[in-house]
Amino acid sequence: MKLLSLTLLFLLFTSCGDSPFSGGLKELVSGVDNISNEIRFDTEALTILRQWNKGPIVYDSSTLTITFKDSANNLKDPAGEFSAYIWMPDMGHGSYPITVTRIATGVYQLTDIYFTMGGLWDFHLQLKDNGNLYDSISWPLTL
Template sequence: MFGKSLKVFGILLLCISFTGCAKARYAAPEPETRVVGGASRAEAFRFTPSGDQAWLSWEQKPTDEEYGSFILKIGRANFADGSPLPLDTAVGVEVVLWMPAMGHGSNPVALEKIDIGTYRVSEVFFTMPGDWEIRVRRTTEAYGVEETALAIRI
């Protein structure tokens, strides 16, 4: 009798330990990691709760010796083909380069508004190789502060 209940207890404990290692369903999805130096097409990432998107398209990718720059468009996706439709809903926009594993950022970037919902982000420099995030924070009247991030590997 004691052996059978111990066996059941062991199986139950094993099942609980497996479910404890699973990713929580409520956790935000991990951002997809991309490698700088890949395709220069626009990469899209989504704001929540508005559902608007940000698109990043490199003008010049950063190197060990030179700063990089990219065009950032904020808006919604075109219903027909998914291309960016920039919107001017943001009261303020901020871009931060962040290295989550080390808990620090890089040098501040320069942000210049060049059109409706379109910004040039320059002076982009990553201080070391590794996994980074390009964090985009915007403030809107409708949703307040929203933040999204594109994970990249340098």
């Protein structure tokens, strides 16, 4: 059991490259979020606007503002529970939970977005009702 624990601990620290939290990395890496098509939550007919306040960057916290507008271009909150996460499909892992804070009607601040390494990431936004997913949108980011 001790050998298994040590092996798993070793794999955890060596499997995906240098950790940005080990103190050995010095240079921040900026990413590209160049999706040009409109993104929407179709079930609620909400257009999603994105504004990076900081980032996307590797090795530091990024911050993103998400704004929801209805078909009349009015700010509107989604009816469901709004959440977000990032996933690195080539590596099969995500990152820390993203903090979502409602700033005003239809405006949400996403903080604690940690891209832990360079490469292809998928940014996911979701709507849930009592924990059940009913709408989702994602777009790729390259860092």
